[in-house]
Amino acid sequence: METIIHKSSERGHVDHGWLKATHSFSFGNYHNQDKIHFGKLRVLNDDIVAPSRGFGMHPHQDMEIITIPLSGALKHADNMGNEAVITTGEVQVMSAGTGVLHSEHNASDTEPVNLFQIWIFTDQNGHKPRYGQKFFSPEGRQGKWQLLVSSDGREDSLRIHQNAFISTINSDELAETLYQLKSPGNGVYFMVTEGSVIIEETELGKRDAAGFWSFSEPLKIQFKKLSSLIAIEVPMH
Template sequence: MANFVFHAADSRGDANHGWLHSRHTFSFAGYFDAERMHFGALRVLNDDVVAAGMGFGKHPHDNMEIISIPLEGDLEHKDSMNNVAVIRHGDVQVMSAGTGITHSEYNKNSDRTVKFLQIWVIPNKGNVEPRYDQITLNPADRVNTFQQIISPNPDDAGVWIHQDAWFHLAKFDAGHEDTYTFKREGNGLYIFNLKGKITVEGKEMVDRDGLGISDTNAVTIKAESDAEFLLMEVPMLK
């Protein structure tokens, strides 16, 4: 029988620093909940809003797969690998921190906020050579289907990470229903509902709700309204 863990949007950690308003699904920085440390290899899911012209100064990371998905606005990235890039809504960025990197992220615009998801995945190997990649997606490819954006395979669709994990974005019209089949036996699936109302195996989710599902190999998702959501399939680490 499948196991479910539900995280209502308003139950997340709430950190408002003025220039940054972040909602934490899992324990992060000043927010700690022993029951919400991670979902399998999914360690961090931060829903960030950065004020105009503001951002994160240079800071280090190591041995983590870091994924950024902009939802609105433009985010400028600079790192110790000499990458300088702007990621926008429709892009996906990934960094394998490996042996260690430093980077900064700033809202490139002085007149509007930037909203993005910051996601950390625990890698399946340590001390790899740091790497950076980003792609621009076609939003039409997720309408009433699952658009793959991350996998373990460099030759597969989307970007790749050092973990047996697959991420998909979906944009369902009201009434549409589809079944997601897990890519790897023993993995779990964490669904983060971006907007709209969906039901997952009969469980209702609204804006920014999260739902983790394990001990199954497929889930059926139905849009009760026009909806957009992110699927994150990850190994269920202890």
């Protein structure tokens, strides 16, 4: 089994005042030759956007873009005609395909919004752009893996154009679980959203991350305290 550990303190940081962003992989002005991507996972940004601020219309192409608000709400608009507010508990998927323009702004005038934005390389260029948004019940991830994103929409998940899967779990102190790859040959990148966990003897705190690949047996995970964990499973080649 191959592993890589990314400590929270080793992420790239940028502070624009209205935007405080932390990058797990090279992005914008942050470049780290050792952190370009993890397999088909290209971006994992941890953004805090000030009230009423955000990004104006800008383009994307041939990328699967997944947005997960952790607190607050995000207002979205695009040139496909979609206008929506994505709240905590919801997940948004935008398949950029042949090209899409979109904007993102904090939907609140008083409270910041904190979100994960994940970019995954598409399986091939030239797909028709597509938008999806869904609320996922907190009960569905309490003590068990809840599938948010998949290649085929299984378990009522949102679909993307890649053999990739995003899952999340909330668990109590000292609970244990396993993570089984959904597609043999994939790797999985874990991010601790809250709390502290041990994955195959690797201890991770809040916002620490670890990637695992070249394994076949399920990964053993122990929760040291009340914790939340996200798993991003992607092809490695």
